[in-house]
Amino acid sequence: MKRDPRTIMLTFGRSLKLKCPVCGRASIVQRPFNLKHRCDSCGTIFKREEGFFVGAIMANVVATEVFILIAYFALLLLTTLSDRATFIILFALAIAFPLTFYHHSWSLWLAMDHLIEGLPPGNRQH
Numbered sequence: 001m002k003r004d005p006r007t008i009m010l011t012f013g014r015s016l017k018l019k020c021p022v023c024g025r026a027s028i029v030q031r032p033f034n035l036k037h038r039c040d041s042c043g044t045i046f047k048r049e050e051g052f053f054v055g056a057i058m059a060n061v062v063a064t065e066v067f068i069l070i071a072y073f074a075l076l077l078l079t080t081l082s083d084r085a086t087f088i089i090l091f092a093l094a095i096a097f098p099l100t101f102y103h104h105s106w107s108l109w110l111a112m113d114h115l116i117e118g119l120p121p122g123n124r125q126h
């Protein structure tokens, strides 16, 4: 397992494009909010044990919180909105962001898992 900076950059680059972190040739998304079970191209299994799902959801929650915190400070510093307007905007972002980020939280989590442990290779048919 190589973990040099280029491999890490390449893997995260693939995950940002929602591609398989292992081969980068196929998308990890089956349809919106549905992940493929395995890579169409290299057969790597994307859907793993239950704990893995929790990790992806946690990644999404943490990213949302960081994003909301940044948005909160940005609104405080850059605008003169009332507390109520600020709250409404943050509330809307708190709903929109995790939905928008859903696929990326999966792909980033897959990329992390791939870099740390190596995803289990699928049974290649060829």
Ligand SMILES: [Zn+2]
Pocket: 020, 021, 022, 023, 024, 025, 026, 039, 040, 041, 042, 043, 044
């Ligand atoms: Zn692949």
